[in-house]
Amino acid sequence: MATSASTFSSATRILQPLNNNNNNTLYGNQLGMSSCFLGTTKKLYMKTPFLSPNSKRRSKDVLVVSEVVKDKNCNADSSLSNLCHITWPLDNVLITKDEGLELYEDMVLGRAFEDMCAQMYYRGKMYGFVHLYNGQEAVSTGFIKLLKKEDFLVGVYRDHVHALSKGVPARQVMSELFGKSTGCCRGQGGSMHIFSKEHNVLGGFAFIGESIPVATGAAFSIKYRKEVLKEADCDHVTMAFFGDGTSNNGQFFECLNMAALWKLPIIFVVENNLWAIGMSHLRATSDPEIWKKGPAFGMPGVHVDGMDVLKVREVAKEAVARARRGDGPTLVECETYRFRGHSLADPDELRDPAEKNHYAARDPISALKKYMFENNLANEAELKAIDKKIDELVEDAVEFADESPHPVRSQLLENVFADPKGFGIGPDGRYRCEDPKFTEGTADV
């Protein structure tokens, strides 16, 4: 089929500039990585252009999809040609001052919140598995700040910062982590199950993979509302965030297929931080370039530097616009890195210190700061003011959480069933939920 042939050729074209970048080889050598351990990320250094030492805002490597759609005036017959890419002219200033400050504030919030979580965890204020987002802020901020309140967001277990970016108050998230009744899920969810109906955060899924079908279902709902319920103005989108580990799960592939098949308004965002706990992405994945799986299913696949919020945002804009227009799903692979272990229980002894240092030097917050200074979008004082504001906000969240009450016993049975008749009929012929012990939370169910 001609169209599929062009798909592949365009896909490989995307690869070419990546492989031709000599700086990367140089950089790999600079790191002095001589190990042939399969898990090393050396290979990735070789492949990915944005890791070059002078990589700040390297324009030619960001691949944006839909410009081509416009430029080439693609129609339905050649819909697969939207898999092409163009070079993004990044010499233009990409953001206004206000946008820059908003992005900065959101990233700083994510970072400060997570640092505080670590403190609180070690202080015994929160328990269980707590997975922190440090280092990956550019992805959450770059994507989610483009969403409307009505848009759906689905994350995995590393979900605090996604919720914050979507507008869930820090107080509610922190309180949830403290297991308090004022938490966004009344203390019933915890770190890995952050939900907010008000902000259309659909989770928070602790098992990877399972979130992707749920996100696909939310996208199906949007299409259904538009086409069956005739809500013409329903142009909402769904964003599903997950990691490189999840991209080896069957549900990822199944949902890519269904989303492309039905042209659902969804953006699959792979946060490739190179490690699935202790499993190197390169040891786990036959073809480590995850974005290439998009074209295989008939949707654009885009690879972007996930440590650069502006690049992420540009790609996200296009992907969101595509979804809103009804042009279907997009797969975006953001190459990023977590600055901490998998969870706070992870001693993080496996990853090479050189690799960690390499990415630490590419801290997305510092990079944005630098960009804003260089482009006269903000001065030191303005950013300091934001830092201070966020520190206070996070402090306030901790105080709020600390002072909030623990859930009371009567809460125990309240949310098992949306309709508590589901607890059934007791020996006395009445519904068990009518038993006073039920509302006290002391009934055996």
Next chain:
Amino acid sequence: MAAIIQGIGTATALNSTNSLDTNKTLFANSRRSLSDRKGRFFMVRSDGCLSYGLNGHGGRAEKLITNAVAAKEDTAVAYTSSKPGHELLLFEALREGLEEEMDRDPTVCVMGEDVGHYGGSYKVTKGLAPKYGDLRVLDTPIAENSFTGMGIGAAMTGLRPVVEGMNMGFLLLAFNQISNNCGMLHYTSGGQFKIPIVIRGPGGVGRQLGAEHSQRLESYFQSIPGIQMVACSTPYNAKGLMKAAIRSDNPVILFEHVLLYNLKERIPDEEYVLNLEEAEMVRPGEHVTILTYSRMRYHVMQAAKTLVNKGYDPEVIDIRSLKPFDLYTIRNSVKKTHRVLIVEECMRTGGIGASLTAAITENFHDYLDAPIVCLSSQDVPTPYAGTLENWTVVQPPQIVTAVDQLCQ
């Protein structure tokens, strides 16, 4: 994915041997208030011999499974309803219930393998795709965990999906979605999101379908918190439970049985919705309480005929609600008969019968004059060979023997 298409032609063609004439009365509005709960039994009196024919294998096949769904009752008083009603096969009753709900509520949609253009492997969704369109009756790729998860995502965001497992066994692939998302998500979200989804499909031991297609998933699903499970057994209750399941804000798993799709019954013309939590009194009696559900109801009724001839007066209850149990109906019966026999197609270990035994022992031990007897399927992978398969599930003579012993 394995092949599944057994029994397809059968659902469409009405075999002349399929005649289960049922005269019954329904005096119980399913949505009655709780204060009316006393005297709440309604009866579905089955009268007439039922056999069924699949694939026209004729005599041999019927011999192998003579007891599959045989129900012949003593000639008890036959009630006639005030309205004539209409005759339907069980799969048509399910379809009628589904269609009524889709007419009533535009957020009700169907998704699953071959539910659309093909009309469903057992024709429960036949004709719905042309009527409602491909989006409301969504043919999905063969990806059970993903389309089940999709149903959950759709339910969280305002729709009321009915997800069909082409064969219930396939839903093992969606176990994580059913357990972690269907069952728990309302709770973990602090009550913010509800999941008004119905998961339904054909299950049970069919006719020589082999182990994987002969699953009784109710035992696997029963410990998942936050879901309800019902099993239908007659066209009347199939339609009423389907409608109730769709209207429920809870995730509901509706179990259908592959061998019951061609049961015929006269059901009311007027709309009715059953109660998801209620058991059904099939045959009131005095000597022993027989609790059963789904296809085993017919084995029990066949045994009941013998038992009556032997002078017993058994009380037969189709528990219908597999989770939660209707403890009120069970209590009233145990209090009267003091003896309990459970007959199920589920596995002996960790099955519905085991849970039922525990519930009765815990709650009604004082009423019991004898230990509860539970007849379940053997703990073996369901064999292919017809003879072995018959020995795997409970047969009417075993029921008769068990009652004999229980009432000594």
